[in-house]
Amino acid sequence: MKITNQMGDVHEVPTEKGQGSKYLLPFILITTLFFLWGMAHGLDGILIPHLKKACQLNNRQSTLIDTAIYLAYFLMAIPAGMIIKKIGYKNSIITGLLVFATGAFLFVPAANSRAYDLFLIALFIIGCGLTILETSANPYAAILGPPESSSFRLNLAASFNGLAVSVAGFLGGFFILSGINHTPEQMAAMPDAERIAYLTGEAAAVKLPYIILGSILVLVAILFYFMHLPSMKSENTEVEVKPGFFSVLKHRHLSWAVVAQFFYVGAQVCVTSFFIRIAQKEAGLDEKMAAYYYGIYGLLFMIGRFTGTFFLKFVKDYVLLSVYAVLSTILCAVAIYGTGVYVIYALWGIGFFMSIMFPTIFSLGLVGLKNNTETGSSWLVMSIIGGAILPYGMGTLIDMNHDDIQSGYLIPLVCFLIILYFGVFGHKVKKVA
Numbered sequence: 001m002k003i004t005n006q007m008g009d010v011h012e013v014p015t016e017k018g019q020g021s022k023y024l025l026p027f028i029l030i031t032t033l034f035f036l037w038g039m040a041h042g043l044d045g046i047l048i049p050h051l052k053k054a055c056q057l058n059n060r061q062s063t064l065i066d067t068a069i070y071l072a073y074f075l076m077a078i079p080a081g082m083i084i085k086k087i088g089y090k091n092s093i094i095t096g097l098l099v100f101a102t103g104a105f106l107f108v109p110a111a112n113s114r115a116y117d118l119f120l121i122a123l124f125i126i127g128c129g130l131t132i133l134e135t136s137a138n139p140y141a142a143i144l145g146p147p148e149s150s151s152f153r154l155n156l157a158a159s160f161n162g163l164a165v166s167v168a169g170f171l172g173g174f175f176i177l178s179g180i181n182h183t184p185e186q187m188a189a190m191p192d193a194e195r196i197a198y199l200t201g202e203a204a205a206v207k208l209p210y211i212i213l214g215s216i217l218v219l220v221a222i223l224f225y226f227m228h229l230p231s232m233k234s235e236n237t238e239v240e241v242k243p244g245f246f247s248v249l250k251h252r253h254l255s256w257a258v259v260a261q262f263f264y265v266g267a268q269v270c271v272t273s274f275f276i277r278i279a280q281k282e283a284g285l286d287e288k289m290a291a292y293y294y295g296i297y298g299l300l301f302m303i304g305r306f307t308g309t310f311f312l313k314f315v316k317d318y319v320l321l322s323v324y325a326v327l328s329t330i331l332c333a334v335a336i337y338g339t340g341v342y343v344i345y346a347l348w349g350i351g352f353f354m355s356i357m358f359p360t361i362f363s364l365g366l367v368g369l370k371n372n373t374e375t376g377s378s379w380l381v382m383s384i385i386g387g388a389i390l391p392y393g394m395g396t397l398i399d400m401n402h403d404d405i406q407s408g409y410l411i412p413l414v415c416f417l418i419i420l421y422f423g424v425f426g427h428k429v430k431k432v433a
Contacts, residue, residue, distance in 0.1 A: 023144040025227075026140075026144055026227060026228075026229050027141070027144040027153065027157075029220070029223060029224065029227060030137055030140050030141050030144065030157065031141070031156070031157045031160055032220060033093065033097075033133055033137045033220075034137065034141075034157045034158055034160045034161055034164075035160040035161070035163065035164045036097075036100070036133075036164070036216070036217065036220070037100075037130045037133055037134060037161070037164075038160060038161035038162070038163070038164025038165055038168075039164040039167065039168050039213065040069075040100070040126055040130060041069070041161075041164075041165065041168075041272075042164050042165035042166070042167070042168025042169060042172070042298060043168045043172050043176075043209075044065055044066060044069060044123075044269075044272070044273065045165075045168070045169065045172075045272045045273060045275055045276060045294055046168065046169070046172030046173065046176050046177065046276070046291060046294075047065050047119075047172075047176075047206070048062045048063065048065050048066075048273045048274070048276075048277075049062070049177075049276045049277050049280075049287060050176055050177060050202070050205070050206070051065065051116065051119060051203075051206075052277075053181065053202055054114065054199055054202035054203040054205075055114060055116040055119075055199075055203070056187075056199070057116065058395070058399050059394075059395035059396075059398040059399045059403065059408075060392060060395035060396045060398075060399050061116070061395070062395060063273060063391040063392045063394065063395035064116075064120055064392070065119075065120070065123055065273075066269050066273055066387055066388060066391040066392070067388040067389070067391070067392055068120045068121075068123040068124040068127060068388075069123050069124070069126065069127040069130070069387070069388070070127065070265070070269070070384055070385060070386075070387035070388035071124065071127070071385070071388045072123075072124045072125075072126075072127025072128045072130070072131060073127055073130070073131050073381075073384050073385070073387075073388075074382055074384070074385040074388065075128075076127070076128045076131035076132065077131060077135075077378065077381050077382050078378070080092075080131045080132045080135040080136075081135060081378075083095065083132060084132075084135060084136055089136050089140055089229075090224065090229050092132055092135070092136040093132075093133060093136045093137060093140070093224055094221045094224050094225060095132055096129045096130070096131075096132030096133035096136060097129065097133065097217045097218070097220055097221035097224070098129070098217070098218070098221050099125060099126075099128055099129030099132060100126055100129030100130060100133065100214075100217050101129070101213075101214040101215075101217035101218050101221070102125055102129070102214075103122045103123065103124075103125035103126030103127075103128075103129060104122070104126065104210045104211075104213045104214030104217065105210070105211065105214045106118065106121065106122035106125065107119070107122055107206050107207060107210035107211075108207050108210070108211065110122055110203075111203045111204050111205075111206050111207045112203075112204075112207075114199060114200060114203040137157075140229065141153050141157045158305070158359075159302055159305055159306060161302075162298055162299070162301040162302025162303075162304075162305055162355065163298070163299075163302050164298070165272075165295075165297070165298030165301060165302075166295045166296070166297075166298030166299040166301075166302065167295070167298075168295075168298065169291050169292070169293075169294035169295030169296075169297070169298050170291070170292065170295040171209070172209070172291055173287070173288050173290075173291025173292055173294070173295070174288070174291075175205070175208065175209045176205045176206055176209060177205075177287045177288050177291055178201075178202060178205060178287075179286050179287055179288040180198075180202075181280075181286075181287065182198070245375055245378070248369070248372045248375045248376055248379065249379070251368075251369060251372065251376070251429075252426075252428075252430050253364065253365060253367065253368075253426065253427055253428060253429050253430070254365045254366070254369065254372075254376050254379065254380075256365075256421075256422050256426030256427065257361055257362070257364055257365025257366075257380060257422065257426070257427070258365065258379050258380060258383045259383075259418065259422070259426075260361050260365075260418060260419050260421075260422035260426065261358070261361050261362065261365070261380050261383040261384065261386070262383040262384075262385065262386035263386055263390070263414075263415035263418045263419060264354070264357045264358060264361060264386070264415065264419055265358070265383065265384040265385075265386040265387040266386030266387055266389065266390030266391065266411070266412075266415055267328075267354065267390070267411075267412035267415035267416060267419075268354060268357075268358075268387070269386075269387040269390065269391050270390055270391050270394045270408070270409070270411055270412045270415075271347060271350055271351070271354075271409075271412050272297075273391050273394075274391075274394065274398075274405055274408060274409075275290075275293075275294050275297060275347055276290040276291060276294055277290075277405050278335070278343060278347070278405040278406065278409075279293050279294070279343075279344055279347075281405050282338075282339065282340070282343045282405065282406060283340055283341050283343055283344050284340070293344055293348075296348065297347060297348055297351045298351070300348050300349075300351045300352045301351040301352065301354075301355045302355070303352065303355075304351065304352035304353060304354075304355030304356065305355040305356060308320065308324075308355055308356035309356070312356070312360075317360050317363065317364060318360075318364060318423050318424075318427045319423075320356065320360070321356070321357060321360045321361070321364070321419070321422075321423040321427075322420055322423030322424050324353040324354065324356065324357065325357075325416045325417075325419045325420035325423055326420060327349070327353050328349075328350050328353045328354055328412075328416040328419075329413055329416040329417055329420065331346040331347075331349045331350045331353070332346070332350065332409050332410075332412050332413035332416060333413060334346035335347055335350070335406065335409045336406050336407065336409050336410060336413070337406075343406070350412075354416075357419060361380075361419070361422065362377075362380050364422075364427045365380055365427075366380075367427075367429055368429050390411055390415070393411055394408040394409075394411045394412075395408070397410065397411065
């Protein structure tokens with residue numbers, strides 16, 4: 001049986017009885033990639049408060065962790081596709097894993113020198129590796145079995161992103177966060193030797209987790225090297241004429257989808273990045289307990305994706321997106337004006353309701369594009385640059401309001417209102433002249 005992958009190439013997929021068991025092990029290995037890049041993003045929520053303390057940063061500077069990761073996605077989106085065409089999907093996966101591992105291992109010299117700029121370089125390299133991995137792994141997950149169940153396989157593999165965020169919260173809280181926090185006054189009163197020893201010890205806490213992560217990545221790359229995976233060589237011989245990269249934006253619903261995706265990714269990263277800090281400041285939790293609550297947030301994100309997929313069987317996608325955007329907006333208001341543990345409950349709810357937004361916006365933006373689909377997909381992938389820009393704006397707003405973390409959640413609130421507009425009006429497909 002022939003199917004078409006996300007790059008538009010046609011491939012032969014065996015359908016004989018018994019092929020399912022043949023592809024089970026490769027699919028499990030592919031699914032580990034979804035978990036691994038979910039771990040990378042989940043650990044960002046731990047790194048932001050941790051490096052803020054270890055490197056003595058303000059809120060705006062701490063969000064450069066997000067900027068480094070998501071800027072890499074933006075810059076590598078097109079090169080990643082070129083790499084795949086040049087060396088193939090399997091070799092691209094191996095390359096992505098090794099680049100990811102290189103960034104992880106760079107955390108050691110960064111921690112030894114307590115150099116924030118070196119941490120950012122390491123995170124940018126990790127982001128480059130993640131971009132190659134995600135661009136490569138999705139088509140593989142799609143072809144490892146019958147075409148009629150490809151959507152199920154992709155959703156099943158993607159659900160491990162949420163699980164990884166939860167695991168990252170629990171493990172990061174245990175291995176990275178010390179639970180020791182000093183006020184600026186206490187830090188200033190410390191003898192220089194004691195203060196340097198404290199900050200050096202905090203920075204060093206990231207070394208072992210990232211050494212272990214990098215080693216696992218190298219091991220998985222070796223497994224992929226020896227694993228037989230289905231060939232994805234194109235059978236197309238005709239040169240396809242591609243539409244203009246910018247002309248595809250004449251489709252109004254795609255343009256709005258790009259805008260909505262920009263603000264969605266920005267909102268998700270904003271909520272995640274400042275979760276631990278707001279849990280500490282507003283709910284009075286120590287950072288280790290805040291990390292535990294952050295793990296529950298990741299778990300609810302995963303549950304939300306499963307339940308949202310179930311509801312989509314009975315509710316129009318744009319209707320569910322709109323309802324979830326309204327609920328997320330209300331919960332953002334609770335996060336801004338609420339007190340105590342109710343702020344945490346609000347953030348948990350946001351995690352649950354925004355879990356379906358990325359794939360829903362993505363699919364609504366591609367409706368009716370036909371031969372423009374690939375170009376439209378590129379725009380939607382590049383729109384995740386919102387994750388690099390909006391958290392920086394949130395950190396700036398918090399600093400302007402004298403470290404009032406709650407005030408920063410005005411930014412994701414506005415993001416959800418824009419997503420609501422897309423769900424109600426912007427998604428509508430209009431004929432292009």
